[in-house]
Amino acid sequence: MTANNDSSDLEALFDSIAGDVKAPVPAPKPAEPPPAAGKAGDDDGLQALFDSVAADYAAPEPAAPKAQAAGESSEAWPGQESVFNRIGHMARELHDTLRQLGYDKLLEDTVSALPDAKDRLAYVANLTEQAACRVLNATDIANPLVDQMEKGAAELGNRWDRLFVNEMDVAEFKALANDTRAFLKDQLPQKTRATHAQLTEIMMAQDFQDLTGQVIKKIVALAQGLESGLMGVLIEVVPDTRRTQEVDKLMNGPVVNAEGRTDVVVNQQQVDDLLDSLGF
Amino acid sequence: MAVDPKMRFLVVDDFSTMRRIVRNLLKELGFTNVDEAEDGAIALQKLQAGGFEFVVTDWNMPNMDGLTLLQSIRATPNLKHLPVLMITAEAKKENIIAAAQAGASGYIVKPFTAGTLSEKLNKIFEKMG
Numbered sequence: 320m321t322a323n324n325d326s327s328d329l330e331a332l333f334d335s336i337a338g339d340v341k342a343p344v345p346a347p348k349p350a351e352p353p354p355a356a357g358k359a360g361d362d363d364g365l366q367a368l369f370d371s372v373a374a375d376y377a378a379p380e381p382a383a384p385k386a387q388a389a390g391e392s393s394e395a396w397p398g399q400e401s402v403f404n405r406i407g408h409m410a411r412e413l414h415d416t417l418r419q420l421g422y423d424k425l426l427e428d429t430v431s432a433l434p435d436a437k438d439r440l441a442y443v444a445n446l447t448e449q450a451a452c453r454v455l456n457a458t459d460i461a462n463p464l465v466d467q468m469e470k471g472a473a474e475l476g477n478r479w480d481r482l483f484v485n486e487m488d489v490a491e492f493k494a495l496a497n498d499t500r501a502f503l504k505d506q507l508p509q510k511t512r513a514t515h516a517q518l519t520e521i522m523m524a525q526d527f528q529d530l531t532g533q534v535i536k537k538i539v540a541l542a543q544g545l546e547s548g549l550m551g552v553l554i555e556v557v558p559d560t561r562r563t564q565e566v567d568k569l570m571n572g573p574v575v576n577a578e579g580r581t582d583v584v585v586n587q588q589q590v591d592d593l594l595d596s597l598g599f
Numbered sequence: 600m601a602v603d604p605k606m607r608f609l610v611v612d613d614f615s616t617m618r619r620i621v622r623n624l625l626k627e628l629g630f631t632n633v634d635e636a637e638d639g640a641i642a643l644q645k646l647q648a649g650g651f652e653f654v655v656t657d658w659n660m661p662n663m664d665g666l667t668l669l670q671s672i673r674a675t676p677n678l679k680h681l682p683v684l685m686i687t688a689e690a691k692k693e694n695i696i697a698a699a700q701a702g703a704s705g706y707i708v709k710p711f712t713a714g715t716l717s718e719k720l721n722k723i724f725e726k727m728g
Contacts, residue, residue: 451616455623458623569666570658570689572659573688583690586708587715
């Protein structure tokens with residue numbers, strides 16, 4: 320082995336330590352051949368480096384409780400440095416884990432996609448609100464039309480009833496015949512056409528579904544990517560005991576998926592049953 | 600059932616669409632005297648100004664949520680008799696229990712039908728006597 324080789328070994332070792340704190344044991348392995356080659360200078364350097372790295376790893380473990388005990392003193396406390404070292408290692412570990420698993424790229428992509436997702440959701444909210452307004456406007460227009468048809472028909476019907484029980488003279492009958500003709504030939508068709516136009520408007524107001532459906536599908540894909548990325552990170556770095564903390568508050572909004580849940584109701588009947596069972 | 604069709608309702612929801620739907624349903628049931636508020640804080644102001652006989656409220660709203668509104672109504676001597684019907688998407692059992700304990704007169708989960716609203720209103724009217 321030449322000095323040149325040794326120095327590249329050194330470099331590789333350094334890189335591996337800097338780049339992979341997670342695996343301190345395999346990292347020093349490349350350092351073993353140089354001593355065998357008898358290059359004293361390199362050997363010392365490597366040994367010093369190895370020692371310092373090994374010390375970094377060994378020190379924090381026993382130091383941690385001490386640091387806690389001394390936590391109240393405002394000045395630098397004995398375990399301070401090792402705690403900082405440890406935190407530094409954890410950050411490094413997280414960073415490397417992310418990189419090894421390819422999550423850094425994934426998270427980066429996702430984060431950059433979030434503003435876009437926000438815009439898309441705003442677009443969905445906008446379109447659905449417009450659609451709701453169009454439909455409500457249409458029913459506001461159509462309801463009185465239907466009411467008028469109903470009233471007109473009922474009024475004519477009552478007059479025809481009077482004719483059938485012989486309570487009507489000829490002049491009244493003529494007026495009734497004319498009114499009925501006008502109702503059937505003008506008023507009714509005009510109002511049904513107008514109602515029909517509003518029904519068409521209600522139908523057309525549903526065109527948002529196509530557009531929002533596409534947008535929502537994209538956001539669902541994004542959310543899935545984000546979820547699996549974050550889930551991977553969580554599984555790597557969060558202790559088991561911390562994983563099952565349910566968000567527990569009273570303002571959760573609609574239950575999107577009630578399957579397998581016993582803490583929610585899925586219809587009005589269950590609300591009523593629950594309240595009944597409690598005596599309300 | 601002699602319910603005054605002039606009974607004054609306050610419909611509280613942060614979404615104008617839902618306020619409009621509830622208002623339309625009330626109209627179909629014969630109640631045309633309806634005012635709206637977009638959150639609990641505005642609702643409480645309107646209620647304190649007087650004249651309302653029935654409150655229909657959402658739960659999840661900015662500024663003041665429906666449960667807080669309900670609790671405030673029940674804690675205010677001149678309002679505490681008001682019937683309060685909650686219409687909300689909150690479907691957890693603890694929500695329903697919390698609302699009942701706070702003194703809600705009825706609880707409807709969204710999405711709901713005109714039939715459900717009519718049924719719950721009648722039930723509340725019956726209790727009011």
